Amino acid sequence: MSLHEVTGVILNRRDVREDSRLYTVFSHERGKLEVFGRGIKKPKAKLGGHLEPGATVKLTLARGKSGETITAAERLYYPNLVMQSLEKLATLGFILNLIDCATKLEARDITLTSFLQEAIGRLEKLNDQKNQQARFRMWFAWRVFHLIGLGPELDTCVHCRKALTEKGIKFSPLMGGWLGMECWNMDDKALVVQAETRNFILVLNRNTWEEVELFKIENGAEKAAALITLSEMHHIMERRIPAERFVDFVRNF
Numbered sequence: 001m002s003l004h005e006v007t008g009v010i011l012n013r014r015d016v017r018e019d020s021r022l023y024t025v026f027s028h029e030r031g032k033l034e035v036f037g038r039g040i041k042k043p044k045a046k047l048g049g050h051l052e053p054g055a056t057v058k059l060t061l062a063r064g065k066s067g068e069t070i071t072a073a074e075r076l077y078y079p080n081l082v083m084q085s086l087e088k089l090a091t092l093g094f095i096l097n098l099i100d101c102a103t104k105l106e107a108r109d110i111t112l113t114s115f116l117q118e119a120i121g122r123l124e125k126l127n128d129q130k131n132q133q134a135r136f137r138m139w140f141a142w143r144v145f146h147l148i149g150l151g152p153e154l155d156t157c158v159h160c161r162k163a164l165t166e167k168g169i170k171f172s173p174l175m176g177g178w179l180g181m182e183c184w185n186m187d188d189k190a191l192v193v194q195a196e197t198r199n200f201i202l203v204l205n206r207n208t209w210e211e212v213e214l215f216k217i218e219n220g221a222e223k224a225a226a227l228i229t230l231s232e233m234h235h236i237m238e239r240r241i242p243a244e245r246f247v248d249f250v251r252n253f
C-alpha cells in the first residue's frame with residue numbers, strides 16, 4: 001500500500017454505504033479528487049470532525065483497488081465565523097459548488113486552488129449583509145470565469161470580434177457575451193446593457209475584492225449585473241455539467 005499526502009479544500013461529501021463517506025477535495029497537488037473516508041461515521045472514528053466542506057486539510061491517502069482512502073487528516077484552516085451566519089454559509093456553499101462544477105477530476109490548477117482558499121479567508125472576515133454577500137458571490141463567479149479561461153471576452157463583440165464601443169451594447173444569453181450594434185440581430189433575446197453595468201462587470205472580472213467592495217453603483221445597474229452573471233454561469237456550466245447538477249447549482253445562487 002502506497003501512501004501520499006495532499007493539501008486542499010473539501011468541496012463536498014456524500015454518504016456511501018452505512019458508515020462511509022466520499023469526499024471531493026480540491027487539492028494543490030492534483031486538482032479535484034474523490035477519496036473515501038471508510039468507517040468515518042462510526043462513533044469511534046477519529047477522522048470525521050476534521051472533514052467539513054470549506055475546511056482546508058492535509059490528507060494522507062492510500063491507493064487501493066477501489067479508489068483512494070483517507071488514512072489520516074489534519075485540519076489546517078476552518079472558517080468558524082462562516083458557520084455562524086446563514087447568509088455566509090449560503091455563500092460558502094455557492095463558492096464550493098461553483099468550483100466543483102467548474103473543474104474536472106485530476107486537473108491540477110494551483111492558481112484556482114489558492115484563489116479558493118483566499119476567498120474563503122475573505123468570506124470569514126466579511127459582514128453578512130445580504131447585498132454585500134450577493135456582490136461577493138458575483139465577484140467570485142467572475143474571477144473564476146477569468147481564471148479558468150472560460151469567461152467571455154469583455155472588450156469585443158462575441159459574434160464578429162470587433163472592439164466594443166461605450167454605447168449600444170447588448171448581452172446575448174444565447175452566446176454568453178456582448179454584442180455590438182452591428183450584430184444585434186444575431187440574438188433577438190439579447191438585452192440592452194447600460195455602460196454602468198458593463199463597467200461593473202469588467203471590475204468584477206479583473207479587480208481585487210477590495211476594489212469591488214468599494215465600487216459605487218446604482219442598485220438597478222447592480223441587479224442587471226447579477227442577472228447577467230446568472231445567465232453567464234448558465235452558459236458556461238451547461239456545457240460542462242450534467243443538467244441535474246446544474247439545477248442544484250442555480251438554487252444555490
Ligand SMILES: [Zn+2]
Pocket residue numbers: 157158159160161162179180181182183
Ligand atoms: Zn459584432
